[in-house]
Amino acid sequence: MDLRFVDRNSCQDVKELDRSVKNRFNWAWLEEKDCNGDFLSDYIRKMPEAGVAWCISCQGKIVYGSTGKKVFHVHAKNSTHGKARRATKCSQSLPAIIATTKKWKTAQRNPQKLPKHFHTVLLKIFKISLKL
Ligand SMILES: [Zn+2]
Numbered sequence: 001m002d003l004r005f006v007d008r009n010s011c012q013d014v015k016e017l018d019r020s021v022k023n024r025f026n027w028a029w030l031e032e033k034d035c036n037g038d039f040l041s042d043y044i045r046k047m048p049e050a051g052v053a054w055c056i057s058c059q060g061k062i063v064y065g066s067t068g069k070k071v072f073h074v075h076a077k078n079s080t081h082g083k084a085r086r087a088t089k090c091s092q093s094l095p096a097i098i099a100t101t102k103k104w105k106t107a108q109r110n111p112q113k114l115p116k117h118f119h120t121v122l123l124k125i126f127k128i129s130l131k132l
Pocket of ligand 1: 055056057058059075080081084
């Protein structure tokens with residue numbers, strides 16, 4: 001596939017390009033961080049097509065013409081993007097099971113802080129996690 005993106009520094013007017021869509025592209029959108037702590041500018045590229053951008057992590061189009069920048073934040077949350085960004089980056093968020101193990105270790109260091117039924121709860125969490 002031949003991919004071309006609109007460069008921020010180019011003289012191409014994205015507002016003019018997007019004149020047919022409700023939400024026109026705004027470069028300032030890309031200065032925002034998503035829920036993963038990534039700047040949208042790290043992976044979102046504007047395509048020379050009205051209302052369409054490209055995610056370089058997922059290698060897929062994102063249509064923002066009707067919803068605007070919100071769609072990028074929704075996109076950042078979906079699991080496909082999550083997997084793709086983990087594959088391209090080393091900064092990984094901890095899977096739930098490791099987070100649970102961490103809690104477990106902290107709890108072992110501070111046993112006095114444990115609620116009485118903590119072990120039972122933790123065991124349940126582990127059993128549920130293993131089934132997944
Ligand atoms: Zn993506």
